[in-house]
Amino acid sequence: MAGGRFAPGHLGELTQCIPFEMVDEALKATGRVQERLRDLPSRVVVYLLLAGCLFPEVGYLGVWRKLTGALAGLPLAAPSASALAQARRRIGATPLKWLFDLLKGPVAGPRTPGAWWRGLLVIALDGTTLTVPDTPAVLTRFTKQAGNHGGTGYPQVRLLTLVACGTRTLIDAVFGPTTSGETTHAPRLLPSLRPGMILLADRNFAAQGLINDIAATGAEVLVRLKNGRRMPILARYRDGSYLSALGPVPVRVVDCEITITTTAGKHTGLYRLATTLLDHHRHPAGELAMLYHQRWEIETAYLELKSTILGGRVLRARTPEGIDQEIYALLVVHQLLRTAMADATSTQPGTDPDRAGFSIAWQAARDQLVLAAGVIADTAIDLAGTIGRHVLAGLLPQRRLRVSPRIVKRAISKYQARGPRIDRTSYKATTGIEILAAAGP
Template sequence: MPRPGQVKSSTGERFSDRIALGVLTRAFPPELVDEVVAGCGRVEQRRRLLPARVVVYFVLAMCLFSGQGYEEVARLLTQGLERERRWVGTWRVPTTGAIGRARLRLGPEPLRVLFARVCRPVAVPGTVGAWYRGRRLVAVDGTTFDLPDSEANAGFFGRPGTSRGQGRSAYPQARVAVLVECGTHVVFAADVAPLAVRETIAARRLFASLEPGMLLLADRGFHDFELWRAASATGADLLWRIKGNAVLPVLASLPDGSYLSEIFAGHDRRRVDPIRVRVVEYTLGPGGGEEIVYRLITTVHDPSAAPAAESAALYHERWEIETALDEIKTHQGGPGHVLRSRHPAGVEQEILGVLLVHHALRDLMHHAARDVDCDPDRLSFIRTLRVVRRHVTGQAAFSPLPTRRRTPRHPV
């Protein structure tokens, strides 16, 4: 007698072959997921209640419905097929423990490959707000995710110290560096690392995704000679804020008020290997009050290609990456959100799932904005998230309800 998870329809399909997630299935079609799963060697040797393709979609669904328990997410994926009589037979909802073991079998690699295959910049030449004089605006930044307090997570990722230096934080944290397309908020490169890995090191791993025709924005926390050298070597142009105490000799004054200068490696005391940069300085602040001095350096040396006033205004587009991270952590995840995964491999898998879901939402918003020729920033991420959640639950004929979560025997 076949197991419930192996019940077939009259066409010979398995129940799990019919699983779909609306917008997420559009962004990550079954054929692509199957190809990625096979390429990563995760194809099952025997029929399971939770085949690898279903587990991939489960991870995406749990990152869309961050407040739901494992078993409710599993019902969301499948119950509607029975209620709409699109399936003859029964399908047993897996237990929390079974789902945890299935996530362990899958591991993070298929999600990593799926991210690399799908998550690219999406702006086209007509996308409003995504370009500056033919250059695609992108930004780099980092953030942290709170993790469940398990020995495995604490041992691998580490904990931050408290603000007063007394003890350590209640939660381990993972460091995540990202590249974001400013005009669409699409994350197109990401690196997940332990907290001890410096933000600049994690960011450098992303530079393979930069290319000529991009203009990379970064705040002063990323100013580092070697990091600048590595980023500029990709052919992308750079516009970074620099620390106020950096020594920038004036080599030549330019008509727009900017000037040419040089930066050096911190260990290069003889200054024999400089990099030529152009410097833009300006102040912001209320009249008569305290003003903040901004100093920007750029690879665009010709002031006619990026005048100082425009460069100063352009730098503040970097805040779009802060907005994208807020969408991911506060709205998609929820205020005070702590990831589910109690094992490092599951943490990376889950973070990649969160980023994949955000990419699907933002790509959908980009297409909607193009249809009406407006800036994607004018569309509400929160409303889009709600619409997509309703669409998925409506498709499954199921309204998710909170449930009591069980502790899996093999947590991930």
């Protein structure tokens, strides 16, 4: 452990991914180093904020007890709730943002299974919302969404991320009020795009201006279009796709019919995809249609963030500045867990990171923090560590094709809703893809 008043500043085994020197550099770079040595040094407060994301079910006093539970016999501070609150305000959000900017990235090697497609790093862009406390201070910046029943009960924050589909690590993230839409926030992510990437996005991001700006970064695009959108046919290709344009950007359009077959029946949907990959020999239409399915990895990343870590809870912070601080801490912790999982699966060549269980890694990290175990790395490098060994011992089976209805699983009311019974069964499925030739000359 660190000595003296710095002893409570740790994150269990995850401290090896975010060591003392890194946190100290973040504090120095952002001008948040304490002017005098307090009972709660700035480094300890940063680790307290990160540990709070591993234990969202307790208050910060409870988090402090988790950090110090295994440090019996050491002369430790006994801060009050108000002292912890003052320390968090003193730190602010900038050191957490600095740490996230340092840690963000795909964490994917050239041989990481599922991370690449025909030499391109597969990433996805999408948004979600986080719920924050309904306080007068919060409402000065974040608002409740309007609705047919008077709007949501709590204010919300709009979060947009770029996620590496193979490892579900965060390449970048931005957030802001829900009064601005996803396409308004999206341009702030473009500096993180580069040649050698292919960006998957849904219909909401198919605006001409945004696609033009993405293409200007050198990254490739595979975006879904609305089925009724008129696209000029400039040339036809033998794989059924055709050359078209989104504003000044030349694109290939793939119209396809996807049929999902289960024991309960069949479901057919029409998809229209546009891509900046114009060579139909190197990037066949059928493979592009299959690749687009990887976009759902970002939805799984949001599930990890909002359901596994937060458990559907409202964020703690009760001020706009505190919300910024907490969200960056949350993003850092998710990235640390995903990095530990990617490191663990890399020790077994050919193991797809999809098979690593996020819940297993999260619970193992919590246990190691309470035990204050593995804080400082041994002289021998152990890529897996205790967290990784738990992950490898509980690898999920190979990904199977299954379907499940996208429905609300927790009703607002505790009473049985009227109407027919909702089928919540997950079915094994097979997929059929037919490329459709566009009508017209």
